[in-house]
Amino acid sequence: MAAAAAAPMPVAGAGWWDLVNGSTAWQDGIFLSLAALYGLIAASSFIQVVRIQYRVPEYGWTTQKVFQLLNFIVNGARCSIFAFRRQVHQVNPEIFRHVILDIPGLAFFTTYAMLALFWAEISYQARGLETEGLRSGFYTINGVIYAIQVLLWVLLWHNPNPSMIVLSKLFIAGLSFSAALGFLLYGGRLFFMLKRFPIESKGRQKKLREVGRVATICFFCFLARCIMMCFDAFDKKADLDVLDHPILNFIYYLTVEIIPSSLVLFILRRIPSKLRLAQYHPLNSG
Template sequence: MFEEKASSCRFPDELVGLNLAFACFDAIIAILAFTQLARIHARNTQLGWTRQKVFHILIGFTNTGYFIYFVLSLVAACRGWLCWSYSCGFVAMAFPRILLFATFLLLLSFWVDLCHQADDEEEEDDEQGFLEALIQNSLNRPRSSLADRRLCYPFRLIHVGSRQKIVILVTLLVFLLMMTFSVLIWIGMEENPIDSSTVSRVYVDLFATAILLLGGALACYGFLLCRKMRNVRSERASSEIWKVAGLAIVSVISFTSSAFVALFTDIPVLYHWHELHIDGVYTSLLLILYYFIGSSVPSAFVLWVMRELPPMSMANTQEESTRVTFITENSARRPQNWTTSASSQNQASSRGSPI
């Protein structure tokens, strides 16, 4: 499959340096993501696959895929792999991009859950108010066991939210579409009417349009979520607003720049470099926009937003939930005014959260 042809390593020097830099940076992000994932799991082994863990593993695999792509691009260019200029290079380029798309599509699904929480029947059993739930359901905070069963979907509970099921379905469809295009590109290697470069351009344009729409959706729901959280008067709410706003802004800038580069240039199909006109400085700037700004920056920013670790253990909470209260004969004979004052204090404390 990786037939070689006699050729020296004629990859442009500027692109060699950029590929090595991108590979190193993506390797660092992947190592940080998997290391943080191990720390999160070690802090509390009782939890299943929470949102925080899912985001870290997706980002880890995304940047691992980009690391493999940049390294193999240099090896393929120097060794003259024929397959790399067609379907193999196409798959290596497209697969980590799909994982990045799935990561932020999952983020969008959680934001949609929060913005429409008041209208969802699944959220009717929450005892807290809607605006307080926005804070409790923030990206980097641990949630109650009931919320974890709804949205974090630990595998042992086999429960996935309805919008997260849509994310999984869309990701599978995009993956199947990518594999279909890779087969067509493979067929186009032979003498037939199929042009492999045209097929790859069609896929790149379709995926760039989807990325552009995803960035717009993140901007809209990020704005709506910030408006709802602004009504909560607390320091925690203000910090979460900045994180949501930062994610929305970074997503829009990153996805818009990478989508326009993909739509109007041949940067995404640079694995077919020997048939393209390459200008060292101009191509390098476009590569930075597409790969560094369009992929590495949003991945690193998500890791920074979700850097906080969950509590050490849930054992104390479980013990408190199973505590049994014994009522003695003397306590049953207490006067009525004491009972009334105690119940009023409990109601006041239950309404103490900022609205």
Template sequence: MIDLREGSCYPKSLMGVNVALASVDALIALLAFAQLMRIHSRNTHNGWTRQKVFHLMIGSSNLGYFLYFVLTIVAACKGWICWSRSCGFVVMAFPKILFLAAFLLLLSFWVDLCHQPNDEEDEDDAYSPREVLLEKNKPTSSADSRRRCCSFRAVKVGSRQKVVVLVTLLVFLLMLVAAVLIWIGRGRNPIDSSVVARVYVDLFAVAVLLLGVALACYGLVLLLKMSKVRSDRAASDMWKVAGLAGVSVLCFTSSAAVAVFTDIPLLFNWHGQKINGVCTSLLMVLYYFIGSSVPSAFVLWVMRELPPPLVTFGQQESRTIAFISDSSATVQPQRWTAAASVQNQVSRASPI
């Protein structure tokens, strides 16, 4: 058992903060995964949509933070040697990378909207609108649904989203290199493990700060574009974009400042030295709760709307027969094409 008495394995104030932060992240991860299952149950035929990917990344990031806070307490009380060398650094850095990737993905979608091509140059769709309409009317078997759900080929990855994947892989590789250097630096050699960890944390803090500035800039551009559209949907999306941009700037700036000017991200390497409990606790709340938990929760709140329920093929077929049986109605492929094209543009133009 872990001894929680004063002066034991971990300071009592920091113990309480770690438990509170772990509880918050566990709740956010649970909500994200639960909402992911609800979204998937309503549109299994769509595979991995943007909304599902965001919920998966936010849930995985907060689950990683939960494990980090719990393992930090256990490692300090049990005296894990590996934790102070490089294991603690990896567990600390991995959820932060997932968090960065989620907001980089959001930035890539905003950049796509700000640099959207003309209507005639529809580079996202490989098929014509009429083909998309006919594709929606085809029956989907359970095997096809499972194949789309489990296969990532259903995800449409644009050029900017590929850049996000590449940047995430490079940051992950940098983290592994830093972890190896920290492990080597524990021996008798010129490498200083604390300096390596500090350099990584500072570089990551600068990247997070630049990400917040980029979200603010492109959010402002989106607001100017959306202000020209007169509709209830545009007004709702404007509030979402403004909220995400504002929360990103405030939260990312505060977390980057704490990371650069303090040693809060490096508390996994705690060896019983004297720590100002109240000040350290406040800085931990500012770095982890304000810097990560609040933006994650805000993204989940913005994306809380469920997609429309799946219409079965039988209902679609009955509607089609009733439409054809009406002698006064004439089939106009041009209208079908225009309607499908407008619906496609609206779904693609959504900033969230």
């Protein structure tokens, strides 16, 4: 007699995605894990600020120190938001919830745009060009960006419809794409400039690797952020601002902020050497 057909095996782990997303315990665990990771990065940045200040207090607020301070602020804000995610989700009116969730992303853009500005200034100085326009342009661009975001918040407040939320997310996606191009342009320009530099030295090789690695990490970080924000804008099932998508939140923030920030801060962990007062000479703006 012919053997009976084997019954289909049950799919292992079927429905685990919905199970995790719908579980309050899993939601709290994932959000607290994100808060802990952001807290570690914030603490690391704060320690770096203290170390730089202790090592070379005569330098004042250098780009390196401001970059570390902004990282501390951004990651500290993310840590607080995820630690109190349920309270944030209950904030009323709803527009305040959007403001709380959007501000760290804008500050993240400003923080890493400052790094691209620093590289641009090095490239301009090496070619004997004026750098004052770069810094003023940086402030102007950031001012315009924050003004546009405030306008979007006001429009969303007066007309809270899905299309305005999509527009706000596409605005962040556009910023991320612009940042990716900035790192590709100025990071690549500085990398090839250092590569053509005639003097071979250990410091030059370290700087070459540092710029190449950081530029690559930041380029792919902001490109991934752009793609994911576009996906979030047009797919209602992938809303990153709600409580019942903890897995998507974990993947998104781990990919576009936590891992890139950790790698960049590790690569840029070196602090200036301590100078004797007799050896210290202040530099002019050039």
